[in-house]
Amino acid sequence: MTFRLGLTGSIGMGKSTTAAMFADEGCPVWDADAAVHRLYSQGGAAVALMERAFPDVVREGVVCREALKQIIRRDPGALHKIEAIVHPLVAQDRQVFIDAQTAPITVLDIPLLFETGAERYLDATVVVSTTPEEQQARVMARGTMDAGQLKAIIQKQLPDAEKRTRADYVIETDSLDHARSQVRDVLGYIKRTRLHA
Ligand SMILES: CC(C)(COP(=O)(O)OP(=O)(O)OC[C@H]1O[C@@H](n2cnc3c(N)ncnc32)[C@H](O)[C@@H]1O)[C@@H](O)C(=O)NCCC(=O)NCCS
Ligand SMILES: Nc1ncnc2c1ncn2[C@@H]1O[C@H](COP(=O)(O)OP(=O)(O)OP(=O)(O)O)[C@@H](O)[C@H]1O
Structure with missing residues (x-):
């Protein structure tokens, strides 16, 4: 059975970018927004x-x-x-x-992971996170939402601080290189400690 690794993070924190990094490392990725x-x-x-x-x-x-x-x-x-x-x-x-899936580790990219209780169906969880200023700047730069819509979405989501507490692993998305090395660390750690237990 594949190891089910849930990936979450508030809007604009870098989930899709980080999911692509897991895919580059060979993990099949399922994306809730794409579904x-x-x-x-x-x-x-x-x-x-x-x-x-x-x-x-x-x-x-x-x-x-x-x-x-x-x-x-x-x-x-x-x-x-x-x-x-x-x-x-x-x-x-x-x-x-x-x-x-038959791969050792499958990544499930779920924006509302904790909000919907999806961790019950997962073996571990990882949250992507950055500062609120960076988050707002990233979403505004996409030009698909105004500040009011963004605020309404953020208010509906579990606060970043709580996600960080609840997740098994935190990936800081302050730079692409740093995020990629943390993706490798998480996969290495799971392979060493969880797959052959
Ligand atoms: C509200 C809608 C119409 C906005 O569509 P739009 O194309 O502008 O944005 P998109 O779907 O790409 O969502 C952008 C981000 O908003 C956040 N978000 C979307 N829906 C929700 C929600 N119900 N609660 C909290 N955050 C949400 C997620 O972080 C998501 O990544 C759309 O997101 C929707 O129909 N949502 C309801 C379904 C849902 O809950 N989806 C979340 C994943 S299961
Ligand atoms: N590690 C990183 N370093 C620097 N910039 C990043 C990093 N990860 C993501 N970004 C940038 O942040 C923006 C949002 O990233 P992304 O689309 O991956 O977020 P998301 O969490 O999937 O967003 P949403 O919740 O809205 O679907 C993009 O412009 C992306 O280039």
Whole structure:
């Protein structure tokens, strides 16, 4: 059975970048955000359920993220309703992926890992982290959210300090080289201490 290593971190902390580093080291990577994209796309399992809950958000067979964000802006409580539809489908997608893996260590990139209790299905967890100033600068630089939307997302997420306390390993994403060496350290440590126990 593959060792299930959960990777998390607040918005903009460097999850995707770090996940790519784990992939470079040979780990299969499952990405929760990418699963949501598949579920929202043509033929995706969330489309019909979302249309039933929010009739205007499905356009040409696809869940429109902009329309969803407008709904959430008007009614922040709508996010709970969206999560109730999406999260069980995401969990199912993740399990199918894990069951297919034969590599020694599989990485599961899950933004809401602790918030959704996903650690119950994992063997260890790693959090990526940097300063709040750097986090805000990174998200603003992407230009996909305004400061208000960012604040609303951050407020919904478990604080970085708590994630750092709960995770088994912390990776500081202050530079690419430093993050890469910490990825190698984590994998080396797991291989030495957890795989042949
Ligand atoms: C709110 C939506 C429409 C925003 O879409 P958009 O394309 O602008 O952003 P994207 O999906 O890339 O999310 C960016 C980041 O926001 C954070 N985020 C997304 N959804 C949530 C949420 N429900 N709670 C807290 N943070 C969230 C994550 O860190 C994510 O990496 C979209 O994220 C969504 O439908 N979310 C509900 C599904 C969900 O909970 N996804 C989280 C992973 S399971
Ligand atoms: N170790 C690092 N050193 C320097 N910059 C980094 C590092 N990791 C990520 N970054 C930069 O931070 C930004 C956000 O990174 P990334 O997209 O990986 O974050 P994320 O946590 O996946 O974001 P989200 O939660 O929004 O999906 C990118 O511009 C990326 O280049």
